[in-house]
Amino acid sequence: MKNIIINFSLVTALLASCSPATEKKVENTASTAVKKDAVPTSGQIENHISKADIPADFSVLVPIDLLNRKSTNTYEKYGIEFSGNCYSCDLASLSITNDKMVWTNVCDENDTFKINGFSFSIEENKTILKTSERTYILTQIDKAPVYELLVEGQKLQLNNKRISRYFTTKKTLPHFKEHDCGDFEG
Structure with missing residues (x-):
């Protein structure tokens, strides 16, 4: 019984880490970082x-x-x-x-x-x-x-x-x- 609970916990954790909601959070974070690096501030543009x-x-x-x-x-x-x-x-x-x-x-x-x-x-x-x-x-x-x-x-x-x-x-x-x-x- 103990092995079944441990295996079930691992499968649940593995499935949770692959859920679409988690992927969206990772994508948003990555795209925000790219935008900050790619777009200069208005002061830089003006100068x-x-x-x-x-x-x-x-x-x-x-x-x-x-x-x-x-x-x-x-x-x-x-x-x-x-x-x-x-x-x-x-x-x-x-x-x-x-x-x-x-x-x-x-x-x-x-x-x-x-x-x-x-x-x-x-x-x-x-x-x-x-x-x-x-x-x-x-x-x-x-x-x-x-x-x-x-x-x-x-x-x-x-x-x-x-x-x-x-x-x-x-x-x-x-x-x-x-x-x-x-x-x-x-």
Whole structure:
């Protein structure tokens, strides 16, 4: 009788271990583990996209100013601002690469202000950069290229670095109308 009970217990245990309910639990656990390993977190996706999608032109944006509102020629309508480049020397150029924005005084490349970590999106002709304090909207308003910058949120105060409303790329800058500082003694 004792052998029959032991054999019956073993058969019951063996059948219980092979039941469909147990197999489903094992499959669910395995599939969950695979999903966690295969799908990156949203932060990883965002960082990967932002590094790949930042326009190369944004690596060096230089400030320009609206000189002749009525001109239809972009290179005469916008140009290098005399005051910020010659007199007060307080304009800031902008560099956006990977996860960093750098504001640099146009007269002193060692005078910088860095903003690390931001998210961004591109919508048609707008690039929107977001930090916890501000939103920077760069809108391409001309194919030359000319970008208009709008800063929303907390006021950005940079010592000796004034932010222009308009920017262009460094390689395009020579095409714009230029005010020569000449022998200016300001």
